Amino acid sequence: ADRKIVAPFDGIVGLRRISAGALVAPGTVIVTLDQVSTMKLDFPVPETFLPDLKPGLKIAASSNAYPGRAFEGTVSQVDSRVDPVTRAVTVRAELPNPDGRLRPGMLMTTVLNRNPRRSPALPERAIVPMGRESFVFLLKTDAAGRTTAERVAVETGARLPGFVEVRSGLEAGAVTITDGYLGLVSGAEVTVSGEFEGAAPAYNPRKS
Template sequence: MLLALLASSACGDKQATERGGRDEAPAVPVTTTIVRMAPWNDTIAALGTATARESVSVTAKVSETVQRVHFDSGDEVAAGAPLVTLSGQQQQASLVAAQAAAEEADRLLRRQSELAEQQLIARASLDSQRATRDAARARVAEIRANLGDRTIRAPFAGVLGIRRVSPGALVTPGTVIATLDDIGRVFVDFPVPEGQLAHLAAGQRVFGRSDAYSGREFEGTVSTVEARVDPATRAVNVRADFPNPDKVLKPGMLLQVRLQRPERQALQVPEISVVQVGRESFVYRVGAGDAVEQVPIQVGGRDDGRVEVLSGLEAGDRIVVDGTGKLRTGSKVVEAEAAVPAATPAPPRTRERRRNAG
């Protein structure tokens, strides 16, 4: 009789254990969101190099000694401002002599014109003297032009580089005086794959970042798309125009460029909701009874914590954003705010109970 009772009790315990194993697991607290269509801007990323709007190396045209330097390294100058004056004593003396010769030739021409009107000299003599007068004037103009080359001027307004000459130095044609760059606006040239050629147009917005100015973003517009595709790289060069009022962008600077295409509507989800397994991407969709299922999706572009979904979801679907690491297909979920339990008071310590009992 006792053995029968023990066997019956053991059987009952086993059935209770099996029933307890079949009880549903507690719901996993997660955060969810509803998938919606929202504005989306496709972007094209590239590396670009900044160039000055105008750039030149100012050089000497003649061999001469530097008499005076009118600038310091890094100065901003206006168009036509004198930069260097070269010694021109020989040309000055030649100019005085040429002007005297021109005045004499002009005086003789006037005298012979009077004689020619009185038919006292041949017409050919008058024509010869006129040619002599014109040649003397041309000589004066030539010497003045040479003297003009003795003053080296800025061809346009801009910022000068490092001064490379000093007073007393001998310069020759081609000697670099300094560099001059107009950087009130800069160009940024960058390559774009030919597959994106149909999406390029003048006037598109471009954003650039430089490691030299962390956290700062520069904005410009596409000014030119190259007419040819490079057959070696299969890319087309694009030039963007960036305002540079504070002149922080320098020629030669490397910029991380982001070209923004026209806005469109796209289905998008938070980037943290996407689970990556190998080359495949999934999200957990909440279905009937708050049970989740793993849904494969096709991902498009990514931007600022958002992911474009090309297929696998529809507008209105509810997906899990945070807490995906604890989920499996069929898991029940509950919003994290609703899953916080009420605080339970801690039981008294054992020793305290014994002390009270004593």
């Protein structure tokens, strides 16, 4: 007999597994239904970090499908057992997914913030590595009203997809040069043009 199948919750329907008119038995998979507004992400953490693990910790996850984008979430549960083979405990986090970009089964890389702190961060491309040191170029206005570039040394810290924490060397409100600095020297006069004119300061406070 014909039957009407009603979904038990709102979600996204996947590919149909059977054809119209087919006979089905109890337990037959007809179609998949996924609730993706909030994704659950399970990942292993070495047992040495157990004292720091607790619900409420912030994480940032990235996927090769969306390079440069960080998906932020919160730890919701820590497993009660440690895997005797890997010596790791499974941690579960929940990631808001309002635009539905994340899908079940995706492979993701996670960064767990065990000791959150508020720090400035810059786009990775703004950091100029030279040997063991790191520098950034700042936009400055001299006494004559010229816009110049000033190279300053910075101490970098934690990394998130697309961003680098700056531990020292950068003041709030500083405007950095993120493109076009190849061959640039400190004190050189520069021109801000095109889409970058009037850009907001690159100083970007975030937790890391």
